[in-house]
Amino acid sequence: MTDATIRRRRPQLSDEVVTYLRDQIMSGELRPGVFVRLDEVAATLGVSITPVREALLTLRGEDMVELEPRRGYRVAPLSRQDIVDVFELQGHVAGQLVARAAASITAEQLADLRTHQEGLRAASSAEEVEDREFEFHRTLNRIADARKLSWFLHTALRYTPVSFYSSDPGWRASMLTAHDDVLDALEAGDAERATAEMARHFTDGAERLLTHLDAQNFWASE
Structure with missing residues (x-):
């Protein structure tokens, strides 16, 4: 097993959530306009809400999600x-x-x-x-x-x-x-x-x- 493989298999929790959500968005499981439910994602991955929030901040910087004030994060348009x-x-x-x-x-x-x-x-x-x-x-x-x-x-x-x-x-x-x-x-x-x-x-x-x-x-x- 290489060092690169070890690093990929032991990511930070927020990185793990980012990877999961990216795949969900780009494969169409989460569609544009849909709000990402932090509690549901946390329960699915067996993590707390904190790494989910951190992951969404990362994804916002990648234009994969948008923040709607007082409502939360929703999936950005994808054509x-x-x-x-x-x-x-x-x-x-x-x-x-x-x-x-x-x-x-x-x-x-x-x-x-x-x-x-x-x-x-x-x-x-x-x-x-x-x-x-x-x-x-x-x-x-x-x-x-x-x-x-x-x-x-x-x-x-x-x-x-x-x-x-x-x-x-x-x-x-x-x-x-x-x-x-x-x-x-x-x-x-x-x-x-x-x-x-x-x-x-x-x-x-x-x-x-x-x-x-x-x-x-x-x-x-x-």
């Missing part, structure tokens, strides 16, 4: 175009990072990435998929050696409902294929192909989320 925009941004930044990696990656670094990929392929639970996918991209971004780009990607990825994807067998299969294609492009030193494959990885994520939200008639709330 189809918002989803498209977020994933296009993620794909663009991730594509720039993988292009940087393609220009400098060593045989040892590529072998390390393939080891992470095999660990991901063998993952047996949604939680393990989340941890190992995080570690794969974290390793790739370190190879790119673009600190600020990596920070921007990390920030943009906050809008990704991680548990929605990790629990979807179809996404898991698609993700593994995308990683394999990226690795092959890196091995060939083909930055253009690596960038295109990474962009497709994020496009697939957007399409799956939009299909899910369409099935929920989510846009009726716009």
Whole structure:
């Protein structure tokens, strides 16, 4: 188990609540305009009201919830175009990072990435998929050696409902294929192909989320 995995599995309570609420909002379980019930969230997660309040302050700063005086926090508007925009941004930044990696990656670094990929392929639970996918991209971004780009990607990825994807067998299969294609492009030193494959990885994520939200008639709330 890596240090990064330990840190991800032992977050602060408020961070845990933030992750839960982000997933609920971005997967359509909490719809725009709905008020977040602090007591219900606290009971669901087995925490006190305090970390829920702290989490909502964080989410307000991310434009995921809005504070209505004397009424509380409600989910901020979220449109189809918002989803498209977020994933296009993620794909663009991730594509720039993988292009940087393609220009400098060593045989040892590529072998390390393939080891992470095999660990991901063998993952047996949604939680393990989340941890190992995080570690794969974290390793790739370190190879790119673009600190600020990596920070921007990390920030943009906050809008990704991680548990929605990790629990979807179809996404898991698609993700593994995308990683394999990226690795092959890196091995060939083909930055253009690596960038295109990474962009497709994020496009697939957007399409799956939009299909899910369409099935929920989510846009009726716009």
